[in-house]
Amino acid sequence: MNRWIFIVLFFLFQSIPDQDKDAVFSKYRQAMDYYESSDPTDFTDSMALAYFKEIIYSKNTQGLKPEIVLDIYEKSGNLSLIKGELKDAVYFYREGLKIREIAALQDSLFFATNLFLGETYYLLSQADSSIYFLENAEKLLSKNSSNTERSRLFNSLGVIYFESGNYIQSINYFNKAKNLSVGDKSFDELDPYYQYALFSFLNNIGSSLLQLKQLDSALSIYREIEKSGLNKDQVNTQIASIFLKKNMPDSSLYYLDKIKSEEYRQSASFQNQLAEIYLIQNDYRKAKSILESFIKATVEKDNFSKDFRLGRSYRLLGKIAFEEGDFQNALGYFQNAIIQIDGLFNQSDVFTNPEDFSLGFATFSLIESLVDKARSFIKLYQENNDPRFLEAGITTFQTAFDMAFYVSNYYDNDEARIFLGDFVLDTFQDAVEILLGQFQKSNDSQYLHKAFQWAERSKSTSLNIGIREKGLKKVSGISQNKLNQERDLQFAISKMQQAILSERNLSKVNELQQSLTDKRLELSRLHQDFYSHPDYMNQKLNSELIDISVVQKELLDSKTIILSFFETRSQLILFALTRKNFELHVIEKTDDLVEDINAFKKNLIDYRLGQKYLAGSKGTSLFKQFFGEIEDQLEKYPHVMIIPHGLLVDLPFEVLEKESGDFLIHDHAITYQYSMQLLGKSEVNQIDKAVTFGFAPFFEHSWSDEHVQLSKLPFSKTEIDILKGDKFFGTKSSKNRLLEVLPSAEYLQLSTHAIPDPQNPDLAFIAFYPGDIENRLYTNEVVNLDLSHTSLVFLSACETNFGYTSRSEGVLSISRAFMLAGCQNIISSLWKAEDKATAYITAAFYKYLESGETYAESLRKAKLEFLSDPQMAQYQHPVFWSHLVLLGDIIEPKSLILxxxxxxxxxxxxxxxxxxxxxxxxxxxxx
Missing domain, CATH: 1.20.5 (Single alpha-helices involved in coiled-coils or other helix-helix interfaces)
Structure with a gap:
């Protein structure tokens, strides 16, 4: 043993009575010799643990310094963990933590014990305890903590985020752990210990990509790992999982067959995958036999302890029973799956569901099991017509939706929330169809109202949560210092993302990526701190379902109708809501209808110069299919609020024709909204008395680099000139100037270029003078602004309402970012706009707004004036005027207020x- 250890031990054992000091010292020395063996074996570990236990249970431990006692408990826990004696490990770690209560030791000394205890609780499937101790370890990180300690902690936190379904954030943690431990080194450049560390990090990143359904990226990582020759069984299992996700069971089975280790073949991962392959191949007998044998062996071995990994086994058995039409047994299996996955729930009665939600392990699997259970209840109802099964199915669907809402509120990034929203959408669609079928059968309005609530709840969940969060942070006791810290981190993240875009040196890009990961994790930890404020979280988790009678009474006037669409697998549902009525209209989603919708949108976007618009064709056909049943009713309402969904999110409804050439906009002012959850009511500020700013950076300038070309927009000056507030043209129209005036802006007119990025919505931007990267306002910067005081933002720029389309969230556009920043009314563009036509409509819009019209009516009249002007005859095609759409609130007309x-x-x-x-x-x- 190193001589320095003996010197340290000499001073540490100063307080032991002389007659016992030598004996205790001798035991500790022998334990450490075995613990630090250069060739550790089961024998050396057992001997070390035996000596440590002898010291622990000896009365002489009272004479040891607290540092030594803590070290003994920690190492005893480590050895128990290695031996798989998890409950013993928990005992030793927790006893070690008790020393903190009776001894004044440095907090950092307890870092490792908290870390190891959190990892042990993870293996015991106790999610809350695992998260608690890992977060404690994170708080105890010090400047003196080694990279190895930090790396292990961040890897463990990554696993926790992974199990809770926050795969985006888990990748950040795994990358942080990798950066601290091995950096950018390859397997060939590392010694064996760090090769295995690199394997672990890459495997975890690959698993996250697999869950995110980025299957090719995941496969690429495992192909890289495969070359190292490390842990071939694990690699083959993961590759098998990828092919299983690709619905290629034969390829998946090929890789499972390559696994020869009997121990690995008996693992939960292997057995479940093998059973799932046979399930996909419709060999239910083989799949069932594998699962039943595995569950029996596992339960006998673990003495009936819970294991969230068994949840997948029970769920697969439930799916087999469901496919065989044995819905009663399927219910039992799905209930067992829920019990195994949920660490708190233990009710075998299938009519009960979890009520106390927590951010636990296997979140997505738990939601899936609840959904499967709900569908089994519905099947039993359809077979037996027993209303108990129907109500139980609806209740279980509601539990799944409530759990998804709960978890989504704990996610700390937009991407994770959107991913969860897309994941749950299929269930919302099926559940809504079930409720509407029951409504049509019974004419009981409770089913109609519940279907409407679920349909709206499924839309733009992340946007809704983000907007509510911004408001709650201001009033729920979070200190201004913390909010400033959040603002600064968000600003730093945006700057780093911009720097990465402009950097050409690969090594510097890698450095920036690592710094970006650090800032994201720092922001994540700050958000975890926000969650410790009870008022903030209680209000965040307060799920208020839409009350139709309240909407009718408080939001709707006699001139407004809400038309909310919801797309299911086989139908387009139209909910029509007025002050006095609430109606349902079901449109069959045929292949012809889908083709007509897509062709109609394509014909608008793909306009060619000189092309004439063919009036009275698809525009008329679509109007009849959407609104034919309510056409007479529609005539009564000059203001139409449309909430599109699915296929319809980027359809300009004002172009639909009642008759040939009779556009919907001729008689109706149209406003759009993402979801009823976001719908409010606001008043129009008098623009002649409001603080107004206009920006036209490119009215006489162009700018370009190797990636972006920004042409002159000579007519943008016309759009700004009509405004009575401050106007910024050309060189004075910089991004910094915009940021200076935003805090006081009630109206904001941005007549400039915008560049969408469907692949990475965060990197879409609006350009200011001169157009270089420092003068681009990216969407990830916009969302961090506070525009709650801004009445209207007019984004007179190309494709500001264009971008990647999420199935549940809608278009992830620049205009969405402005809404997330707090602005309730936004005018934006669906596609590339023609400068002159847009300038005409914009100027006319402000003219009507000054006369006292609402936003929607001003935009309608501006478009009609444009269509009736002989000088604009060459721009009659809808491509020139229907691109501008209003997203926002219901606005009460000024005349009505008067x-x-x-x-x-x-x-x-x-x-x-x-x-x-x-x-x-x-x-x-x-x-």
């Missing part, structure tokens, strides 16, 4: 005159 004021004034006058009359009459009688 009429209410006159009514109040008239009432006061009547009361006054009435009082005077009564007084005079009373006075005359008294005389």
């Amino acid at each position: 009429s209410y004021s006159y009514q109040v004034l008239l009432l006061i006058l009547l009361i006054c005159f009435g009082s005077i009359y009564l007084w005079m009459n009373f006075s005359s009688k008294s005389k």
Whole structure:
């Protein structure tokens, strides 16, 4: 043993009584010799643990310094963990932590014990305890913590994020762990210990990509690992999983057959994958036999302890029973799956569901098991017509949706929330169809109302949560210092992303990527701190379902109709809501209808110069299919609020024709919204008295680099000139100037270029002068702004409402970023705009707005003026005017507000005159 260890031990054992010091010292020395063996074996580990235990249970431990006692407990826990004696490991670690209560030791000394205890609870499937101790370890990180300690912690936290379904964030943690431990080195450049570390990090990143369905990227990582020759069984298992996700069971089986280790073949991962392959191949007998044997062996071995990995086994058995039509047994299997996955729930009664949600392990598997259970109940109802099964199915669907909402609120990034929303959408679609079928069968309105609530709840969940978060942070006790820290981190992240885009040196790009990961994790930890504020989380998790009667009473007036669409697998559902009525209309989603919708949109976007618009064709056909049943009713409502979904999210409804050439916009002002959850009511600020800013950076300038070409926009000056507020042209129209004026902007007109990025929505931007990277406002910067005071943003730039389309969230566009920043009303563009036509409509819009019209009516009248102007005859095709769409609130017309004021004034006058009359009459009688 190293002589320095003996010197340290000499001083540490100063307080042991002389007669016992030598004996305890001798045991500790022998334990350490075995523990630090250069060739560790089961024998050396057992001997070390035996000596440590002897010291622990000896009365002489009272004489040891606390540092030594903590070290003994920690090492005893480590050895128990290695031997698979998890409960013993927990005991030793927790006893070690008790020393913190009785001894004044440096907090950093308890880092490792918290870390190892968190990892042990993970292996015991106790999610809450695992998360608690790992987060404690994170708080105890010090400047003196080694890279190895930090790396292990970040890898463990990555696993926790992975198991909770936050795969985006898990990759950040795994990359951080990898950067700390091995950097950018390859397997060939590392010694064996670090080769295995690199294997672990890459394997974890590959697993996250697999869950994100980025299958080719995951396969690429495992092909790289495969070359190292390390842990071939694990690699083959993961490659088999990828082919299973690709629905290629034969290829998956090929890689499973390459696994020869009997121990690995008996693992949960192998057995479940093998059973799933046979399930896909419809060999239910083989799949069932494998799963039943595995469950029996596991339960006997573990003495009926819970294991969330067994949840997948029970769920597969449930799927087999479901496919065989044995829905009663399927229910039992799915209930067992829920019990195994949920660490708190233990009710075998299939009519019960978890009520206390927590951010636990295998979140997605738990939601899937609840959904499978709900579908089994519905099948039993359809077989037996027993209303208990119907109500149980609806209740279980609701539990799954509530759990998804709960988990989504704990995710700390937009990408993870969107991924979860897309994941749950199929279930929402099926559940809504079930409810509507029951409504059509029974005419019971409760099913219609519930279907509407679920349909709206499925839309733009992440946007809704993000907007609510911004408001709650201001009023829920989070310190301004913390909020400033969040703002600074978000700003730093945006700057690093921009720097990465402009950097050409690969090594510097890698450095920036590592720094970006660090900042993202720092922001993640700050958000975890926000979650410790009870008021903030209680309000965040307060799920309020849409009350139709409240919407009718508080939001709708006699002139407005809400038309909300919801696309299912086989139908387009239209919910029509007015102040007095709520109706359902079901449109069959035929192949012809889908083709017509796509062709209609394509014909608009793919316009060629000189091409004439063919009136009375698909525009008329689509109008009849969407609104034919309510056409007479629609005529009564000059303002139409449309909430599109699925195929319809980027369709300009104003182009639909009642008759040939009679566009919907001729008689109706149209506003769009993402979801009823986001719908509010607001008033139009008088623009002539409001703080208004306009920007036209490129009215006389162009700019280009190797990636971007920004042409002159000469007519953009026309759009700005009509404004009465501050105007910034050309060289004065910089990004910094915009950021300076934003805090006071009530109206904001941006007449410039915008570049969408469907592959990476965060990197879409609006350009300011001169157009270089420092003068681009990226969407990831926009979302961090506070625009809650801004009445309207007019994005007169190309494709500001264009981008990647999420099935649940809608278009991830630049305009969405402005809504996330807090602005409730936004005018944006669906496709590349023609400068002159857009300038005409924009100028006319502000003219009508100044006259007192609402945003929607001003935009409608501006378009109609444009269509009726002979000088604009060459721009009659809808491509030139239907690209501008209004996204926002229901706005009460100014004239209506005034009429209410006159009514109040008239009432006061009547009361006054009435009082005077009564007084005079009373006075005359008294005389």
